[in-house]
Amino acid sequence: xxxxxxxxxxxxxxxxxxxxxxxxxxFSHFCDEFAxxxxxxSEDVQAVRESFEYFGLGEVETVSGAAxxxxxxxxxxxxxxxxxxxxxxxxxxxxxRIITGAYIYMSDILFDPAVTQVLGxxxxxxxxxxxxxxxIMTMETKGIPLxxxxxxxxxxxxxxxxxxxxxxxxxxxxxxxxxGSTRRIQAMSLPRRALPQGAGxxxxxxxxxxxxxxxxxxxxxxxVGARVLGACVLMSTREPSVKMVKDYTALLLLxxxxxxxxxxEIEVFGGSGERI
Amino acid sequence: xxxxxxxxxxxxxxxxxxxxxxxxxxFSHFCDEFAxxxxxxSEDVQAVRESFEYFGLGEVETVSGAAxxxxxxxxxxxxxxxxxxxxxxxxxxxxxRIITGAYIYMSDILFDPAVTQVLGxxxxxxxxxxxxxxxIMTMETKGIPLxxxxxxxxxxxxxxxxxxxxxxxxxxxxxxxxxGSTRRIQAMSLPRRALPQGAGxxxxxxxxxxxxxxxxxxxxxxxVGARVLGACVLMSTREPSVKMVKDYTALLLLxxxxxxxxxxEIEVFGGSGERI
Numbered sequence: 001x002x003x004x005x006x007x008x009x010x011x012x013x014x015x016x017x018x019x020x021x022x023x024x025x026x027f028s029h030f031c032d033e034f035a036x037x038x039x040x041x042s043e044d045v046q047a048v049r050e051s052f053e054y055f056g057l058g059e060v061e062t063v064s065g066a067a068x069x070x071x072x073x074x075x076x077x078x079x080x081x082x083x084x085x086x087x088x089x090x091x092x093x094x095x096x097r098i099i100t101g102a103y104i105y106m107s108d109i110l111f112d113p114a115v116t117q118v119l120g121x122x123x124x125x126x127x128x129x130x131x132x133x134x135x136i137m138t139m140e141t142k143g144i145p146l147x148x149x150x151x152x153x154x155x156x157x158x159x160x161x162x163x164x165x166x167x168x169x170x171x172x173x174x175x176x177x178x179x180g181s182t183r184r185i186q187a188m189s190l191p192r193r194a195l196p197q198g199a200g201x202x203x204x205x206x207x208x209x210x211x212x213x214x215x216x217x218x219x220x221x222x223x224v225g226a227r228v229l230g231a232c233v234l235m236s237t238r239e240p241s242v243k244m245v246k247d248y249t250a251l252l253l254l255x256x257x258x259x260x261x262x263x264x265e266i267e268v269f270g271g272s273g274e275r276i
Numbered sequence: 277x278x279x280x281x282x283x284x285x286x287x288x289x290x291x292x293x294x295x296x297x298x299x300x301x302x303f304s305h306f307c308d309e310f311a312x313x314x315x316x317x318s319e320d321v322q323a324v325r326e327s328f329e330y331f332g333l334g335e336v337e338t339v340s341g342a343a344x345x346x347x348x349x350x351x352x353x354x355x356x357x358x359x360x361x362x363x364x365x366x367x368x369x370x371x372x373r374i375i376t377g378a379y380i381y382m383s384d385i386l387f388d389p390a391v392t393q394v395l396g397x398x399x400x401x402x403x404x405x406x407x408x409x410x411x412i413m414t415m416e417t418k419g420i421p422l423x424x425x426x427x428x429x430x431x432x433x434x435x436x437x438x439x440x441x442x443x444x445x446x447x448x449x450x451x452x453x454x455x456g457s458t459r460r461i462q463a464m465s466l467p468r469r470a471l472p473q474g475a476g477x478x479x480x481x482x483x484x485x486x487x488x489x490x491x492x493x494x495x496x497x498x499x500v501g502a503r504v505l506g507a508c509v510l511m512s513t514r515e516p517s518v519k520m521v522k523d524y525t526a527l528l529l530l531x532x533x534x535x536x537x538x539x540x541e542i543e544v545f546g547g548s549g550e551r552i
Binding site for chain 1: 280282283284285286287288289290291292294295296299309323324326327328330331333375376377379381383384387388389390392393416417418420421424425427428431433434435436438442443444445446467469470
């Protein structure tokens with residue numbers, strides 16, 4: 001097999017890097033893969049960086065030193081993120097999505113990987129400047145696909161809190177929490193081995209009303225000696241304005257659902273960093 | 277801003293295509309994005325195709341005609357897939373993973389997006405030659421991240437069967453099914469609007485013993501007028517050899533878990549297409 005040409009390496013490098021966001025690859029990894037010297041690889045990395053910058057596809061970051069390498073930092077430019085969220089807000093405001101009880105049907109959007117992959121990168125972009133989590137944490141079930149994609153963007157694993165403990169996951173830790181909206185006491189559990197002591201965690205979920213579920217996850221993480229750094233939900237409600245957790249942000253804000261008038265008001269939230 | 281150079285376009289094209297596996301992009305989409313004529317774009321597509329072929333990163337397929345375009349077909353070469361699964365089998369066989377009741381702790385692996393992304397592509401490669409699903413279906417909770425990544429590879433949305441119906445998802449369809457291993461009757465439900473009539477579905481899950489859960493999903497899909505085309509699980513047990521569903525395949529086969537000797541035997545399964 002003949003040696004790969006420069007354009008072959010550039011296309012492959014673009015794929016390797018963007019397939020594993022936030023993952024630091026040692027330079028030697030690609031020097032070996034491409035059978036080139038470090039100086040040549042540096043030129044290839046620079047070419048991919050310029051391309052991604054030109055088209056607004058994210059950043060290619062090089063880290064120098066012995067533990068150095070190259071990694072892909074995901075995220076659309078601010079205006080593109082905002083357009084994406086505006087489009088999503090409009091879609092979620094369709095009258096046909098209103099469900100008895102003033103709920104909004106969101107599952108089709110939450111379960112579309114093409115949507116959640118972009119949302120995961122928007123969550124990354126929002127949270128990464130302040131927090132470097134070791135894990136993304138969510139509560140089953142609806143927020144899991146979004147949390148998977150946030151974990152992908154951060155290059156970290158996911159942990160999932162369950163409503164009941166499972167015999168297939170070994171001994172577990174449980175807490176009781178109060179659902180802020182229904183005022184019911186519920187249980188939440190995590191396998192004892194899921195989260196190591198001292199781990200930093202970001203909570204990702206689909207929806208927040210009073211914040212009771214997020215507060216439960218904070219307590220559960222504390223129970224095993226982990227720390228919750230912050231929380232990000234796809235959509236939070238305007239009321240109650242005081243939530244049961246403090247450090248949270250949302251991508252969308254649900255102002256109101258008027259079931260009789262069949263009208264929903266959703267706005268893009270916190271895009272410029274305010275009220276985070 | 278100056279016009280993008282050929283190598284800029286190639287890096288961007290590699291990223292756009294591999295970010296959205298199976299998605300057919302009209303040629304005009306990229307001609308507009310890159311401000312080039314179709315003949316130039318064809319050369320760029322050819323360059324990315326050659327690169328991906330050279331490094332074994334998947335295929336770039338062009339479809340001609342009015343509804344034509346270009347798409348990325350994901351999947352490692354067979355030997356790399358087999359190596360990946362062998363490595364996974366070894367990891368899952370670690371004695372420390374054995375849980376009282378002869379279960380195996382798999383959550384850390386199932387919840388690592390870097391692992392599930394590759395597994396999703398292996399499932400795609402295994403199933404796509406025979407089935408073109410409209411949806412990937414799974415049952416909450418542990419298999420969801422894997423199913424998300426399979427859905428990503430197929431370029432289709434996910435549907436998630438729940439243990440109970442949720443007020444936030446509107447009216448639902450429920451069935452009762454018998455868990456093949458515990459012999460208990462359990463309920464499984466799906467929002468009525470989750471799956472359109474006539475939709476073709478592939479079931480993806482983490483684990484199969486007797487196949488009761490998969491059989492439940494087949495019944496649930498039938499109940500709403502959808503068709504299950506096939507099923508793929510990460511790991512199935514050797515016993516019982518006759519499962520409650522027929523058209524299934526597994527990536528790994530669990531031969532035995534010997535709790536007292538702390539030994540687990542797992543082999544790579546069906547890689548060559550036999551016993552699918």
